[in-house]
Amino acid sequence: MHSAFSLYWLSQVPQEVKEEGSKTWNKGRISYLRSFNQVIEALRAQFFSDMETFIKARSAELAPGGLLVVLLPVRTHGTHPFESYGANIIDCLVIP
Structure with a gap:
């Protein structure tokens, strides 16, 4: 089984991120x-929840003894999101 570069999309925007004020x-x-940081933490919690759901679903589908290969763009622990190369490209596209 193979999954590449799609898992970083969240299944939903956390409600608290949408609450104005x-x-x-x-x-x-x-x-x-x-x-x-509060926004990042809310999105991180949603990501971990989504990943848990993904792994559980794939474990039910995977053949005994099979392998799951997951490719994700990542950044070093402790760095801020805008410190990554890919994020800076996205930043140019979505923030005026």
Whole structure:
């Protein structure tokens, strides 16, 4: 089984990120690159939930003894999202 470069898309926007005036509100942006840490943490929690769902579903489909290969763009732990090369390209496209 193989999955490449699609898992970083979230299944949904966390409700708290959409609530205007909350500490986690992302001001309607589709990118989190220059967001507050609270926004990043809310999106991270959604990502981990989505990954758990994905892994459970794939484990049910995988043949005994089979392998799952997952390719994801990543950044070093402890770095801010806008410090990655790919994020800077996206930043140019989505933030005026």
